[in-house]
Every structure is written in C-alpha cells, then in structure tokens.
Amino acid sequence: MKERLSAKEGIKYLPHFPTVLIGTGKGKKANLITAAMVHVFSIEPEMIGTGISPKRHSFELLDEYEEFTVNVPDSSMLEELKGCGSSSGRDIDKFERFELTKEKSDVIEVPGVKEFPLILECNLEKKVKTGDHHWFVGKVVNAKKAENFERSETILYWGGEFRKPGDLIE
Numbered sequence: 001m002k003e004r005l006s007a008k009e010g011i012k013y014l015p016h017f018p019t020v021l022i023g024t025g026k027g028k029k030a031n032l033i034t035a036a037m038v039h040v041f042s043i044e045p046e047m048i049g050t051g052i053s054p055k056r057h058s059f060e061l062l063d064e065y066e067e068f069t070v071n072v073p074d075s076s077m078l079e080e081l082k083g084c085g086s087s088s089g090r091d092i093d094k095f096e097r098f099e100l101t102k103e104k105s106d107v108i109e110v111p112g113v114k115e116f117p118l119i120l121e122c123n124l125e126k127k128v129k130t131g132d133h134h135w136f137v138g139k140v141v142n143a144k145k146a147e148n149f150e151r152s153e154t155i156l157y158w159g160g161e162f163r164k165p166g167d168l169i170e
C-alpha cells in the first residue's frame with residue numbers, strides 16, 4: 001500500500017538535483033544565483049534550462065543579457081552556494097562578498113566563477129513560464145573543466161537537504 005500525498009508533498013520526494021551558481025550580468029552588474037532547478041533540455045543541440053523565480057534579481061538580468069554561465073561546484077563549495085542563495089545582487093556584489101573571482105568567458109560576455117571546476121557558457125534561446133518559476137533555456141556554446149573535477153564530488157540539493165551524489169551502482 002502506498003500513502004497518498006498532496007502534489008506539494010509528492011514533489012518533495014523527488015531525488016536531489018545538481019546545484020549550481022548561475023552567472024548573469026557583466027561588469028559591475030555581474031551577479032550569481034544559487035539554483036537547484038537545473039536540467040538538460042536537449043542533448044542535440046545541447047540545451048540547459050534553469051528555473052528562476054520572477055522575484056530574483058537574476059530574473060531581470062537574464063532578461064536583459066540573454067546569456068548565462070552554469071558554474072558547477074565541488075563539494076567544498078557549500079558556503080558559497082548557501083551565501084549566493086540567501087542574498088540578492090540588488091543589495092551586494094556577491095563576487096566580492098563571497099570572495100569569488102570572475103572568469104572571463106570565451107564565447108559569451110557574462111563571466112563564470114574561476115573557483116568552480118566546471119563552467120558551461122549558455123546563450124538564452126527560450127523562456128518558458130510554468131508557474132512560480134520561469135525556465136530559461138540556453139544553448140551551451142562553450143564548456144571548461146578543471147582537470148581534477150569528478151562528478152561524484154559535486155553538491156545536490158532538494159527538500160531542504162544538501163547531499164553529495166551516492167554510490168555508483170552500474
């Protein structure tokens with residue numbers, strides 16, 4: 001027998017999602033937002049989407065710049081994820097506050113985060129209004145990875161929990 005849940009409860013039981021810093025804006029307006037609503041939307045061409053609430057400063061910047069970087073952390077970067085996920089670029093410069101360095105992108109104008117081991121540069125292609133978050137879907141136009149980065153050493157988040165990916169089962 002299975003317990004019947006509300007939709008709200010049901011989605012909480014989904015497994016944890018990769019959690020990243022989305023970079024948008026450039027120069028003094030460069031900003032970072034922590035996002036766990038991140039997924040691959042197409043493999044060919046390579047498209048990544050991120051669900052962003054209209055309440056976020058990053059929402060306005062994504063509309064303005066139509067470019068973003070997906071900065072994937074290693075598991076030592078939890079404080080940076082928590083910090084950029086609990087403060088707004090309307091009030092502070094998050095690069096300065098969290099001692100992160102802007103890494104110039106090769107193909108797009110908005111910067112990535114030097115300290116983060118995987119950076120995907122994306123051009124915004126589509127915006128989809130779903131509900132309280134809108135999906136910004138971008139084409140990956142460049143990717144850079146630190147030599148020692150392992151996917152198992154990243155951070156996942158959902159339902160109030162941060163985790164590392166679990167055991168390899170096949």
Ligand SMILES: Cc1cc2nc3c(=O)[nH]c(=O)nc-3n(C[C@H](O)[C@H](O)[C@H](O)COP(=O)(O)O)c2cc1C
Pocket residue numbers: 019031032033034035036037038051052053055056057058059081082084085086087088089090133157
């Ligand atoms: C672990 C974590 C995951 C988050 N995921 C998202 C997300 O996927 N989409 C979103 O809009 N906000 C998400 N947030 C909230 C934003 O990161 C937060 O509201 C941030 O302060 C917005 O920054 P901004 O105003 O500079 O854009 C998340 C926060 C945390 C801590």
